[in-house]
Amino acid sequence: MTSKTMSPEEVARLAVSLRKHFVAHPGYETARKLLGELRDKRQAELDLCLPSEGRAIVVIGESGSGKTTAVRKMLEHMGPPDAVSGEYRWISIRVPTPATQKDLARAILHALAFPLARDTTASRMWEMVAFHLHLRKTWLIHLDEGQELGGRGSDNEKAAVINALKSLMQIADWPINLIISGTPELHELLTQDPQLSRRFYVVRFLPQTELDSRRNVAGLVGSYAKQAALPLAADLRDVEFIPRLIHAGREQFGIIVELIIGAITRALAENQAALNAASFASHYAQRTGETPARNPFLAPDFRSIPTGRTPLGPEPPTPPKRRR
Numbered sequence: 001m002t003s004k005t006m007s008p009e010e011v012a013r014l015a016v017s018l019r020k021h022f023v024a025h026p027g028y029e030t031a032r033k034l035l036g037e038l039r040d041k042r043q044a045e046l047d048l049c050l051p052s053e054g055r056a057i058v059v060i061g062e063s064g065s066g067k068t069t070a071v072r073k074m075l076e077h078m079g080p081p082d083a084v085s086g087e088y089r090w091i092s093i094r095v096p097t098p099a100t101q102k103d104l105a106r107a108i109l110h111a112l113a114f115p116l117a118r119d120t121t122a123s124r125m126w127e128m129v130a131f132h133l134h135l136r137k138t139w140l141i142h143l144d145e146g147q148e149l150g151g152r153g154s155d156n157e158k159a160a161v162i163n164a165l166k167s168l169m170q171i172a173d174w175p176i177n178l179i180i181s182g183t184p185e186l187h188e189l190l191t192q193d194p195q196l197s198r199r200f201y202v203v204r205f206l207p208q209t210e211l212d213s214r215r216n217v218a219g220l221v222g223s224y225a226k227q228a229a230l231p232l233a234a235d236l237r238d239v240e241f242i243p244r245l246i247h248a249g250r251e252q253f254g255i256i257v258e259l260i261i262g263a264i265t266r267a268l269a270e271n272q273a274a275l276n277a278a279s280f281a282s283h284y285a286q287r288t289g290e291t292p293a294r295n296p297f298l299a300p301d302f303r304s305i306p307t308g309r310t311p312l313g314p315e316p317p318t319p320p321k322r323r324r
């Protein structure tokens, strides 16, 4: 294999192209399929002039599982806004914090290129939302960071926000479909309302556990290294390497990908002939500022190192204290 020296600019360009690369995974495929079905249903209803209620796809995953990236990819497939007709078939917004019903309405209007000049009542704002959604032919709204809908507001305000979402799905002549992505608290929040929960499909971006995902993660390392034309060093075949990577990446798909790209970039920048465990260790050290004793790629008892991984079960296990 060649070990051609790359300039820092070439390394940076390659890193950007690796970061742009999208890897389809089961959670993404499920959500994409559901969205395709919603779109086809909507089109059929329009053709027959029979609009029915909207539905929601709720994407749940821990931070770094890849929710925003996956939904963005799905939306890309739906096509960009039509500059000629002014149609915005879909819009994507980050739930504002705090998420009062007025703030949410304002954010939707802003995404529809109708920024509100003056404050008005919430009900008037939602009337405007319904009007502009129809005007722009928007049939789909993506709300990212959906757990913020639970915000810090009063119970009344929270209920008003949930009601506003329900109303969007029930606008008589132009019902809206939703994609709401967020962390597991979002699921708790939405299931509190039976009328809302019967209208949604839940897609979970599951953790990449050592038990189930070793092969997948090993495949990711191999395919990213291949894209960078870097061979894999023998130490990456160590039985513990993939578990170390999974632990360092908090079992989250997106964080694992980021660690792989980081290690590759490091190896290329240091002009290494192959991608090895040391590249992962030094990238992790650089990323987290952690000492070798707390680096999952170096420490013998790596599973006890807190990497920020969400604990399983209600009580986080206390890692045994070791003295070295």
Ligand SMILES: Nc1ncnc2c1ncn2[C@@H]1O[C@H](COP(=O)(O)OP(=O)(O)OP(=O)(O)O)[C@@H](O)[C@H]1O
Pocket (backbone or CB within 6 Å): 019, 021, 022, 023, 024, 025, 061, 062, 063, 064, 065, 066, 067, 068, 069, 070, 183, 253, 254, 255, 257, 258
């Ligand atoms: N399918 C994928 N293919 C390639 N890279 C991905 C993929 N999914 C996520 N990533 C990468 O993982 C990182 C985290 O992804 P993302 O921001 O989508 O996670 P998230 O679940 O939205 O996290 P948060 O809850 O913190 O917003 C990003 O750097 C992204 O580029």
Ligand SMILES: [Mg+2]
Pocket (backbone or CB within 6 Å): 067, 068, 069, 144, 145
């Ligand atoms: Mg996100």
